[in-house]
Amino acid sequence: MKINGAACMVKSLQAEGVEVLFGYPGGANLFLYDALIQSDIRQVLVRNEQGAAHAASGYSRVTGKTGVCMATSGPGATNLITGIATAYMDSIPMVAITGQVGTDLIGKDVFQEVDITGATEPFTKNNYLVKDIKDLPRIFKEAFHIASTGRPGPVLIDIPKDIQLDTMDFKYPDSIDLRGYKPTTKGHPRQIKKAVSAMMESKKPMIIVGGGGVIANATEELIAFAERMQAPVATTLMGIGAFPSSHPLSLGMLGWDHGVYPAKQAVAEADFLIVMGSRMADRSTGKREEFAQSARTVVHIDVDPAEIGKNIDIHIPIVGDIKNTLQGLLSQEFHRENPEWIQQVQNWKKFTKGTGAGDGANGLDPMEIIKTLSRKSSNDTIVATDVGQHQVWTGRYYGFEKPRTFLTSGGLGTMGYGLPAAIGAKIGQPDKQVALITGDGSFQMNLTELATAAQEGLDIKIILLNNSCLGMVRELQEHNCEKRYTQTTLKGNPDFVKLAEAYGFHAIRVTRSEEIEAAIDKLLSYDGTMVAEFIIDPVSNVIPAEKA
Amino acid sequence: MKKHILAILVENKPSVLSKVVGLFSRRGFNIHSLAVGVTEDPEVSRITIVADGDEYILEQISKQLNKLIDVIKVSNISDESIARELALIKVHATPSTRNEIVEIVNIFREKVVDITKNSVTIQVTGDSKKLAALEEMLRDFGIKELVRTGMIAVDRGASAILVANGKKEG
Known part of the structure; x- marks a missing residue:
């Protein structure tokens, strides 16, 4: 029996096991939505298409499944772009579907027409403009395969209106034939042997793990490897959760200015470095020529060969996914003890970098708030953040114990990611507690998605660190522009408590240090979405100012 | 570089x-x-x-x-490959310069493909050096138009880059 293109899409999504679709309707995806009525796929209506892409990302990160979002043509499609680029930079498997004007109108600049495949080319893993309905099942099959394998990433499918209505006998392909796409997932045994022998010659070995460790679900292997090798482990921002922060070998977050002291010290002194699933971007390494100067051997493992050696100089490349390659490493005979090195690391760990917040007269210390939340929440609590100072503080002070519990825009640094990502996470893991740590700047970027949380009846614990300014940029102005502060004070901020109440949520404002603990208790035990606004000291910094 | x-x-x-x-x-x-x-x-x-x-x-x-x-x-x-480019060069020509132009083209073993009262169009095939050398020789006559295809190349010898399905490494 012939069915139309829109129905083909629904059947393709069902064949891929898609359960949730985040989206926003419009003229050019009208028929796609019409066909979805008959399906059991849960549709989540967002308030701006960017939110749909971030929610699909949050959903994907907590479930490991491919997130799906949908928008109409033109502005709907362009609103998706920030979310797609965010997912691309953080290697999140996602399929984004856009409606497009009819094929006979493409190129004529008709109402709501935009070349979205052209526009998203730099930050999608692949994209498709469907020109013939016969290609549609194959394109969906390929899109889900490409999005979720190798180094994951977003794939966009643009479906013109006439293709949505054209008909065909639907058959979903069993296999795919992509001669230009065959990711290497298993590390080469010879490279693995080389890495092990270099490691055995070292005295101060160290492991750095990035988002690839989380994506590959490699935590178990990573712990086993670190323990057998007796090497401390630093995580990049994206790698947080891949290694439990309470483990004695955990160093915490790596970052030139943003990370913690023990991680920075260990990188400077390690004579053997094994980097796993990280592109080692500038925020992690600082200057290329100054990075890991004591390391005689640097091993770099990544499923994407293009990342190996791109940003740091390396000696032993291993192309493969982190779980598979760690299994390969663990299959080798080795065991070692580095008691002096481990002792040194433990000494470094006694030092905690603060925020430079004052005595409380001008506001709370964000470190105290995040540490209290960390202490009181469970290891299964999922924490989403936005982007800015609060993001770095969360990475630094919150003790993450499990993978896929920390959601943040690490690569693109997208303010406004947190709330929609938390919404997607709660929908993906309804039985887990989901918290959002945000700032007053970021929160207002996609504030509109509070309506989505209300509409879906979600329970999200929102910790708003309010310093009435764009703290990270203010800090950059302090350090780099001789304190010429400009355009970073948020004068027109709303009353966030009233705002939350307007959406039907409970909200409190906390101004005194002794109220923090009770506020966090209330937040975590409250049934439903609640906003706890903490007025923090605006001088709190990622890099604390030198005290005069 | x-x-x-x-x-x-x-x-x-x-x-x-x-x-x-x-x-x-x-x-x-x-x-x-x-x-x-x-x-x-x-x-x-x-x-x-x-x-x-x-x-x-x-x-x-x-x-x-x-x-x-x-x-x-x-x-x-590799540098030792067979690399070729094609160019079409339209040159100003008068009855007094036409023979000289044709002679230059002949020395390069290339072809005159079109001729009018005041122009000669030359087809040249070869590596970048040869194209540059001929262009240099023709410049004084006045080049009206020059168009190049961009280089194509194959390695010398029997080995080939295979198009065979599924083969990333040929």
Whole structure:
């Protein structure tokens, strides 16, 4: 029996096991939505298409499944772009579907027409403009395969209106034939042997793990490897959760200015470095020529060969996914003890970098708030953040114990990611507690998605660190522009408590240090979405100012 | 900076060229010349790109190109390869200069493909050096128009870059 293109899409999504679709309707995806009525796929209506892409990302990160979002043509499609680029930079498997004007109108600049495949080319893993309905099942099959394998990433499918209505006998392909796409997932045994022998010659070995460790679900292997090798482990921002922060070998977050002291010290002194699933971007390494100067051997493992050696100089490349390659490493005979090195690391760990917040007269210390939340929440609590100072503080002070519990825009640094990502996470893991740590700047970027949380009846614990300014940029102005502060004070901020109440949520404002603990208790035990606004000291910094 | 000749086998689809070229500009790699055409397999096209860069850049270009789903294989063609380019050069000619132009073309063993009262059009095939040498010789007569195809190249000997299905390494 012939069915139309829109129905083909629904059947393709069902064949891929898609359960949730985040989206926003419009003229050019009208028929796609019409066909979805008959399906059991849960549709989540967002308030701006960017939110749909971030929610699909949050959903994907907590479930490991491919997130799906949908928008109409033109502005709907362009609103998706920030979310797609965010997912691309953080290697999140996602399929984004856009409606497009009819094929006979493409190129004529008709109402709501935009070349979205052209526009998203730099930050999608692949994209498709469907020109013939016969290609549609194959394109969906390929899109889900490409999005979720190798180094994951977003794939966009643009479906013109006439293709949505054209008909065909639907058959979903069993296999795919992509001669230009065959990711290497298993590390080469010879490279693995080389890495092990270099490691055995070292005295101060160290492991750095990035988002690839989380994506590959490699935590178990990573712990086993670190323990057998007796090497401390630093995580990049994206790698947080891949290694439990309470483990004695955990160093915490790596970052030139943003990370913690023990991680920075260990990188400077390690004579053997094994980097796993990280592109080692500038925020992690600082200057290329100054990075890991004591390391005689640097091993770099990544499923994407293009990342190996791109940003740091390396000696032993291993192309493969982190779980598979760690299994390969663990299959080798080795065991070692580095008691002096481990002792040194433990000494470094006694030092905690603060925020430079004052005595409380001008506001709370964000470190105290995040540490209290960390202490009181469970290891299964999922924490989403936005982007800015609060993001770095969360990475630094919150003790993450499990993978896929920390959601943040690490690569693109997208303010406004947190709330929609938390919404997607709660929908993906309804039985887990989901918290959002945000700032007053970021929160207002996609504030509109509070309506989505209300509409879906979600329970999200929102910790708003309010310093009435764009703290990270203010800090950059302090350090780099001789304190010429400009355009970073948020004068027109709303009353966030009233705002939350307007959406039907409970909200409190906390101004005194002794109220923090009770506020966090209330937040975590409250049934439903609640906003706890903490007025923090605006001088709190990622890099604390030198005290005069 | 050293010039590299890259042979890129791609799926013969409309959007592929823009993806390949876009990647060069996006990552700051400079394209010197570009030629595209279908191979012995009608579903596969071969893009030949001459690009500037050191070894690091060459490695980055190759790896990034390989990441494109529609790119089947990327090969670096060696300096000793057979590399050819074609140019059509339209030169000002008068009855007094025409013979001299034709003589130069003959010495280069190239062809005059069109002639009028005040112009001569020359077809030249060869490597970049030969094209440059002929262009230099013709400059004084006044070049009205010059168009080049961009370089194509194959390695010497029996080894070949295979288009065979599923083969990334030929």
